[in-house]
Amino acid sequence: MALLVAGQTPGSAAPREPGSGSVAGEVPVATKAVVGIPQDQLDQLRAKAKDGKQATRPEQPQAAGRQPSDKPEPVTTVPLAESARQARVSAAQHAVDTGTAAAAPIGNRPDAALLDACFKGSSNGEFGRIHNRFTHCVRASMEVEYWSVNQQGVPIRKEGVTKATLEIFTQGDDTQRRVRSFARVQRDSVDYDWGWFDNLFVAPNVPLSIMNQCAQGSDVCFANDGAATMPWIVWDNSDFWFHWDVYNREESGAARDKVSYNHWYFEYFTDFPPYKTLQRGRTEARQLRCDSATYFNFGSTRYPKACVFSEVTSRLTYHLDSDHRSVALHIFGAQTRPNETYPLLVPPGTPAPRDKRIPGEFQPTNPNAPSLHRITSVLQPGETKANEEHKQGACYKEGPYAAEYLDTGLPVRPNPPAEQCDEYPFASTLEGAANPFWDFSVRAVPQRDNSVAGGLLITHYVQDRVLAWDQDLAEVANDRFYVEIR
Amino acid sequence: MPELVDLTNVFGESWCVTVTDMPLDAALEFMGVVESVVRPNGLAEVTGRLVASSSRADRQTLLLGKETAGWTVVLELEGLIGWVGEEPGLLGDLSAGGGTACTMRSSPNEVAVIFAEDGEVTSGLNAVNGWRWGTPSPRLAAALDAVGFTEGAAAETEALSFAQCAALAVQAATGVELHADTFQDGWSGGLTEPRS
Numbered sequence: 001m002a003l004l005v006a007g008q009t010p011g012s013a014a015p016r017e018p019g020s021g022s023v024a025g026e027v028p029v030a031t032k033a034v035v036g037i038p039q040d041q042l043d044q045l046r047a048k049a050k051d052g053k054q055a056t057r058p059e060q061p062q063a064a065g066r067q068p069s070d071k072p073e074p075v076t077t078v079p080l081a082e083s084a085r086q087a088r089v090s091a092a093q094h095a096v097d098t099g100t101a102a103a104a105p106i107g108n109r110p111d112a113a114l115l116d117a118c119f120k121g122s123s124n125g126e127f128g129r130i131h132n133r134f135t136h137c138v139r140a141s142m143e144v145e146y147w148s149v150n151q152q153g154v155p156i157r158k159e160g161v162t163k164a165t166l167e168i169f170t171q172g173d174d175t176q177r178r179v180r181s182f183a184r185v186q187r188d189s190v191d192y193d194w195g196w197f198d199n200l201f202v203a204p205n206v207p208l209s210i211m212n213q214c215a216q217g218s219d220v221c222f223a224n225d226g227a228a229t230m231p232w233i234v235w236d237n238s239d240f241w242f243h244w245d246v247y248n249r250e251e252s253g254a255a256r257d258k259v260s261y262n263h264w265y266f267e268y269f270t271d272f273p274p275y276k277t278l279q280r281g282r283t284e285a286r287q288l289r290c291d292s293a294t295y296f297n298f299g300s301t302r303y304p305k306a307c308v309f310s311e312v313t314s315r316l317t318y319h320l321d322s323d324h325r326s327v328a329l330h331i332f333g334a335q336t337r338p339n340e341t342y343p344l345l346v347p348p349g350t351p352a353p354r355d356k357r358i359p360g361e362f363q364p365t366n367p368n369a370p371s372l373h374r375i376t377s378v379l380q381p382g383e384t385k386a387n388e389e390h391k392q393g394a395c396y397k398e399g400p401y402a403a404e405y406l407d408t409g410l411p412v413r414p415n416p417p418a419e420q421c422d423e424y425p426f427a428s429t430l431e432g433a434a435n436p437f438w439d440f441s442v443r444a445v446p447q448r449d450n451s452v453a454g455g456l457l458i459t460h461y462v463q464d465r466v467l468a469w470d471q472d473l474a475e476v477a478n479d480r481f482y483v484e485i486r
Numbered sequence: 487m488p489e490l491v492d493l494t495n496v497f498g499e500s501w502c503v504t505v506t507d508m509p510l511d512a513a514l515e516f517m518g519v520v521e522s523v524v525r526p527n528g529l530a531e532v533t534g535r536l537v538a539s540s541s542r543a544d545r546q547t548l549l550l551g552k553e554t555a556g557w558t559v560v561l562e563l564e565g566l567i568g569w570v571g572e573e574p575g576l577l578g579d580l581s582a583g584g585g586t587a588c589t590m591r592s593s594p595n596e597v598a599v600i601f602a603e604d605g606e607v608t609s610g611l612n613a614v615n616g617w618r619w620g621t622p623s624p625r626l627a628a629a630l631d632a633v634g635f636t637e638g639a640a641a642e643t644e645a646l647s648f649a650q651c652a653a654l655a656v657q658a659a660t661g662v663e664l665h666a667d668t669f670q671d672g673w674s675g676g677l678t679e680p681r682s
Contacts, residue, residue: 102537297498299533299563377648388614417574417607428594448568454593455565458500
C-alpha cells in the first residue's frame with residue numbers, strides 16, 4: 001500500500017485522511033496503521049520516562065463507543081452473482097484441506113476444540129484458514145508507524161514502528177445472520193522498533209485499539225460493540241479474547257433464501273490522546289454469505305438463518321475403506337471412468353458418439369469445475385420425480401422410460417431388499433438422472449451402504465449449509481458442492 | 487380427520503419410521519436397544535446426537551418408540567450408520583408369526599416404504615413415483631391399489647407430498663393413521679448396541 005509519506009519530503013506532505021485506505025467499491029485490503037503524536041507531547045512522554053514517571057495508562061480494557069464517522073466509506077454492494085463468483089475464485093486460490101462440521105454454539109469465549117484444531121490446521125497466510133463453513137481463523141500481521149507531527153498535524157519524523165500478530169477466530173452462526181469474531185494479540189508477538197530508549201519506556205505504553213468492521217453499508221451489514229483499548233504491553237501479555245459481532249440484514253438478501261454477501265475485517269488504531277490515527281490499519285477482509293433458508297433441520301430443530309464463510313468449496317467426502325464402500329466405489333468409477341458406467345450412451349456394439357460427461361468431481365484449484373446443485377423434494381418435486389423415473393428405467397427397465405434404457409440400462413437389475421439402485425449424480429441434485437445435458441451412472445449396491453451414504457449426504461447438506469437451487473438466481477449465484485472419494 | 491403427517495416438514499429430509507404389531511418393548515429389543523427407558527426429551531436428545539454426529543463415533547443409534555392404536559411406532563433420525571428399521575432381516579423378524587411390519591424412510595435421494603409379512607420382506611414402493619417391487623400378499627396389494635399406488639401413482643396420491651404418500655402406504659398396510667401428534671415427545675427407547 002502507499003505509505004503516508006512514502007517518497008515525499010518529510011514535513012511537507014499532507015497527512016492522508018483517516019480511514020481512506022480503500023476506494024469506494026473496493027473490498028478493504030490489509031493495510032498498516034499510521035499514527036501521529038505532536039512532537040512536544042512525545043518529548044514530554046520521554047521526559048517523564050527519564051524522570052521515572054510513567055504516563056498514566058489504562059490498566060483495564062477501555063471500551064470505546066462505536067463512532068459512525070470512524071468507518072471508512074462503505075464498500076459498494078456487489079451484485080449477488082459477482083459476489084458468488086469472487087467467492088469461488090478465492091476458494092480455489094486458497095484451497096487447503098478443510099472439513100465439515102456442525103456449527104458450534106457461540107459463547108463469550110471461542111470454542112476451545114475448534115480453536116485448537118483451526119489454528120493447528122494448514123492455512124494461507126493473511127487469508128487464514130476456513131476450517132469449515134462456520135469456522136475461520138487467522139494470525140494476521142499488524143504494523144503501526146508512529147510519526148511525530150507539527151502543530152499543523154503534518155508528520156515530520158517517523159519515530160518508530162510497532163509490529164505484532166493479531167489472532168482472530170470467527171464463528172458463523174446457524175441460528176441468526178451473524179458471525180462472532182474473537183481477537184487478541186498473540187502473546188509475546190509484539191516487536192518495537194523505535195530506538196533503544198523508546199523501545200523500553202515509550203512504545204510499550206502506547207495504547208492500541210482494536211475492533212471489527214463490516215465493509216458494506218449499513219443497509220447490508222453492521223457491527224456491534226466498540227473498540228477494545230489497552231497498551232501494547234498489556235495486549236502482548238494477555239490471553240483474553242475480546243469479541244465482536246457482525247450482522248447481515250435480511251432485507252439486503254435476494255431471492256427465495258434471502259441470500260446476501262458481506263465482508264468483515266479488523267481495524268487497529270490509536271486515538272487515545274495525545275495520539276491520533278492518521279490511517280487505520282486493517283486486516284485482510286473475508287467474505288460471508290448469509291441466508292434465511294427454511295429447509296435445514298437436525299431432527300426436530302430447525303436452523304432458519306445462518307452466515308457461513310463463502311470462500312471455501314463445499315465438498316462431500318466418501319471413503320473407499322468404509323461402511324459405504326460400494327457407494328464410494330460407484331462414484332469413483334463414475335467420476336474417473338464414466339464410459340464404463342451404465343446406462344451406456346448407445347447399445348452395446350454401437351460406436352459411442354462422445355464420452356459420457358458426469359459432473360461433481362472435486363477439483364480444489366479449479367473454480368469452474370462442473371459442480372452439483374442441491375434440489376429438495378419439497379422445492380423441486382418435478383425434478384425429483386423425473387430423476388427417480390430415469391433411475392428406475394436405467395436400473396430396472398421399468399416405468400415411463402423403460403424403453404429408453406432397454407438396451408443401455410443395467411444388464412442385471414438390483415435385487416431388493418438386499419440391494420438398492422444407487423445413482424450418481426444424486427437424485428437430490430439438479431444434475432441427476434433426468435438432466436438433459438449431463439449423463440449419469442447407476443449401480444446396484446448393498447442396502448446398508450446406500451443407507452449410510454444417504455445419512456452422510458444429508459449431514460453434509462446441513463453442516464455445510466448447502467442451499468438448494470433457486471431458479472430466480474443465475475447459475476453462478478446458486479450454491480454448489482462437489483464429491484470427493486478418498 | 488387429522489391430516490396425514492408430512493415427516494419431511496417435521497424432521498427434514500432424513501427420517502425412518504418402523505411400524506409393527508409387535509409390542510413396544512419386544513420391538514425395541516429386536517431392533518437392538520440395550521435398555522429402553524422413558525425419554526421425555528427424546529427428540530432433543532437425538533438432535534444433540536445428530537449435531538455431534540455421535541453415531542459415527544459410538545456406532546449406536548437412538549431409537550424412540552411408542553404404541554398407538556395397538557401398534558408400535560419406532561422413530562429413527564440418526565441415519566449416519568444406516569437405518570436399523572430398513573434392514574430386511576430385522577423387518578422380517580418384526581413381522582414374524584403372521585404379523586405385519588413396514589418401514590418408511592427418507593433420505594435426500596429417496597422416499598420409500600418396504601413391507602414385511604409373516605416373517606419376511608415381500609415388497610416395497612417408491613413414494614416419489616409410486617413404483618412398486620416384489621410380491622405383496624393379496625391383502626397388501628389390494629390395500630395399496632385401493633389408495634392409488636399404481637404405476638406412476640394415481641390421482642389419490644397426487645395431491646399429497648412424497649412424505650405423506652409414504653405415510654399413506656403405511657396406513658394402507660397396517661391401518662395405523664400417522665399424524666403429526668404421533669411424532670411429538672412421549673417416547674420410550676434407548677441406544678442400540680454398537681454396530682460395525
